[in-house]
Amino acid sequence: xxxxxxxxxxxxxxxxxxxxxxxxxxxxxxxxxxxxxxxxxxxxxxxxxxxxxxxxxxxxxxxxxxxxxxxxxxxxxxxxxxxxxxxxxxxxxxxxxxxxxxxxxxxxxxxxxxxxxxxxxxxxxxxxxxxxxxxxxxxxxxxxxxxxxxx
Amino acid sequence: xxxxxxxxxxxxxxxxxxxxxxxxxxxxxxxxxxxxxxxxxxxxxxxxxxxxxxxxxxxxxxxxxxxxxxxxxxxxxxxxxxxxxxxxxxxxxxxxxxxxxxxxxxxxxxxxxxxxxxxxxxxxxxxxxxxxxxxxxxxxxxxxxxxxxxx
DNA sequence: TGGTATTAGTTGAAAATGTAACTATCAACG
DNA sequence: CGTTGATAGTTACATTTTCAACTAATACCA
Numbered sequence: 060x061x062x063x064x065x066x067x068x069x070x071x072x073x074x075x076x077x078x079x080x081x082x083x084x085x086x087x088x089x090x091x092x093x094x095x096x097x098x099x100x101x102x103x104x105x106x107x108x109x110x111x112x113x114x115x116x117x118x119x120x121x122x123x124x125x126x127x128x129x130x131x132x133x134x135x136x137x138x139x140x141x142x143x144x145x146x147x148x149x150x151x152x153x154x155x156x157x158x159x160x161x162x163x164x165x166x167x168x169x170x171x172x173x174x175x176x177x178x179x180x181x182x183x184x185x186x187x188x189x190x191x192x193x194x195x196x197x198x199x200x201x202x203x204x205x206x207x208x209x210x
Numbered sequence: 211x212x213x214x215x216x217x218x219x220x221x222x223x224x225x226x227x228x229x230x231x232x233x234x235x236x237x238x239x240x241x242x243x244x245x246x247x248x249x250x251x252x253x254x255x256x257x258x259x260x261x262x263x264x265x266x267x268x269x270x271x272x273x274x275x276x277x278x279x280x281x282x283x284x285x286x287x288x289x290x291x292x293x294x295x296x297x298x299x300x301x302x303x304x305x306x307x308x309x310x311x312x313x314x315x316x317x318x319x320x321x322x323x324x325x326x327x328x329x330x331x332x333x334x335x336x337x338x339x340x341x342x343x344x345x346x347x348x349x350x351x352x353x354x355x356x357x358x359x360x361x
Numbered sequence: 362t363g364g365t366a367t368t369a370g371t372t373g374a375a376a377a378t379g380t381a382a383c384t385a386t387c388a389a390c391g
Numbered sequence: 392c393g394t395t396g397a398t399a400g401t402t403a404c405a406t407t408t409t410c411a412a413c414t415a416a417t418a419c420c421a
Contacts, residue, residue: 187229
């Protein structure tokens, strides 16, 4: 019983062209480059950073809105919101018309953290983008937004 | 004490342009579209699928090689290899010259699973790619390969 | 009204991942 | 030799994520 032979022909398509694979690796490599910013300083996870960023950038909204905008599952968002609340970075307020909803908004401390991280994120993004031309950056982002199916 | 105002000006850069974020969401959306193929049929995780794909596509190699090629941590690869071994999809063989190494190769059953999944992956990739022009696809993949820092 | 279906959000258990420490093997150099 | 350091891979433990079931509130509709 021998092992199947190594094949390098065109019978298979190449893993290095498979979009889900490439996107995951690229996402992991770049994200872990940035995560030290929020992890070491604030002890935040990636999901918590995402929630903070949404509230900082777009203002008060419900967990449901964040789920939709970030295409993130509600349990992840729920736990991130609890964690940020423990950090006193956000507050919840029950909607009086429909009491299933809670409007989330950052506290001044949360907003301060957001602003600080926002600066670092911008810097990081400029560094990463510098290796591509303006046209490449435009196409890359357009394709990614479309793939991510963002609103 | 009021909440910070919603800001939609240019003081902050936009989350929808932040590459690590876009890459993660796009990767998650596309990957979860494909994962049913290996998850429901074989009960494999994403990492296991990656290892299977590497061995199927490029032939026998060590865990260390897979770590380097897929930029994946050795503990993830180690566990994926054990799982695939339990499924009888691969075998290990100690290198006699240097007994720290184990050469991994697919069994015929593992290879069969690879071929089946490979077909689905190709089909999936063609569908995803169809929404972009040839030029966009080329630029997208080139940028992603560079970001992923693949060998 | 009342019953059924939806929706927002939470929780517990299981699975996956990250981190650090560990074993075993080999290399290098005195 | 023998000590030190590096490397391949595993394991234990903590954190994070996933999945399914759950509560509470509202919508729909006969």
